[in-house]
Amino acid sequence: MHVLILGGTTEASELARLMAGDTRFEATLSLAGRTSSPRPQPLATRIGGFGGTEGLAQYLDDHKIEAVVDATHPYAAQISANAVAACARTGTPLASIVRAAWSAQPGDVWQVVASTQEAVAALGPSPRRVFLSLGRQELHLFAGAPQHHYLARLIEAPQEASLPPDLVLLRQRGPFDRDAEQRLLQDERIDVVVSKNAGGSATYAKIEAARALDLPVIMIERPDKPAGVVVASATQAVAWLAHDATSRSLRGV
Ligand code: NAP
Numbered sequence: 001m002h003v004l005i006l007g008g009t010t011e012a013s014e015l016a017r018l019m020a021g022d023t024r025f026e027a028t029l030s031l032a033g034r035t036s037s038p039r040p041q042p043l044a045t046r047i048g049g050f051g052g053t054e055g056l057a058q059y060l061d062d063h064k065i066e067a068v069v070d071a072t073h074p075y076a077a078q079i080s081a082n083a084v085a086a087c088a089r090t091g092t093p094l095a096s097i098v099r100a101a102w103s104a105q106p107g108d109v110w111q112v113v114a115s116t117q118e119a120v121a122a123l124g125p126s127p128r129r130v131f132l133s134l135g136r137q138e139l140h141l142f143a144g145a146p147q148h149h150y151l152a153r154l155i156e157a158p159q160e161a162s163l164p165p166d167l168v169l170l171r172q173r174g175p176f177d178r179d180a181e182q183r184l185l186q187d188e189r190i191d192v193v194v195s196k197n198a199g200g201s202a203t204y205a206k207i208e209a210a211r212a213l214d215l216p217v218i219m220i221e222r223p224d225k226p227a228g229v230v231v232a233s234a235t236q237a238v239a240w241l242a243h244d245a246t247s248r249s250l251r252g253v
Helices: 010-019 050-062 078-089 115-124 139-144 178-187 205-212 234-251
Strands: 002-006 026-031 043-047 067-070 093-095 109-113 129-132 149-153 167-171 191-197 216-220 229-231
Touching: 002 010, 002 078, 010 093, 010 234, 026 178, 067 078, 067 109, 067 234, 078 093, 093 216, 093 234, 115 216, 129 139, 139 149, 139 178, 178 205, 191 205, 205 216, 229 234
Parallel strands: 002 026, 002 067, 026 043, 067 093, 093 229, 109 216, 129 149, 129 191, 149 167, 191 216
Antiparallel strands: none
16 A cells, blocks of 8 residues: 655654555655655655645655655644645545644743744743744744844744844754753743643653743643644554555445
8 A cells, every 4th residue: 555654753764664664655754855864764755846736645645655744843734734635635644743742730830822933922921931843844933033132943944034133042852851841941040931732742841841840831722733634643543544545445434
């Protein structure tokens, strides 16, 4: 069975590991190309956008893809909308790995906001020392609040011209350890953390560290993200591929 995995996450890498060498599948992992040196993968990998819904539908046809697994990040809503539309158009079965969101625990001080723009406003007028772990695409928005000091953790240096003036970059890739996160927040005298609600364990340590230090977290809500058949893990995606997707594909539905 020809399978396309839409990746860029821990779950996608896990799925690639599970499917590599599994003779039932011939899978290709697709990455957007946001990082110049992605982790090496044990599957055939293609890199770059498809060209919207049209382009993705064309790719599914051209490569005779029989099932798609959307294992993209909870905040990557556009590619998921495209996947739902392209799979509907081509009649390709689609499963989406949906990671459970974090929920506030006793001791957490969260201010939940709807967007990164709202997070910028929520920092308020007085200068603060802010820890950002959002990825580089939204960093330029914080140039709108130049009174704050920012420590931004990224995999790759940002390319945008307009960045906040008082910005220190920390180039690191997760997963992160709770004690190290706590030390980082203390050493850098951070007084507020801005985070996406990524879910999962790889980046949760900063939330635990903020709790331990009584630091507020400005938590950006997840966007609406279209999905196919919802599964919770890479293992469940393989089970779906082996059963549901195979029988749908055989029946031609
Ligand atoms: P997005 O806003 O949903 O997608 C924007 C465009 O990027 C899509 O329309 C598509 O271009 C292309 N694209 C996205 N994911 C792709 C994939 N796996 N393979 C091929 N093309 C892809 O996505 P994003 O938020 O920019 O995220 C990009 C990638 O980074 C995703 O793979 C995601 O899993 C990963 N990621 C995102 C975040 C985050 O916070 N957003 C965090 C960690 C990892 P075309 O329309 O041209 O096909």
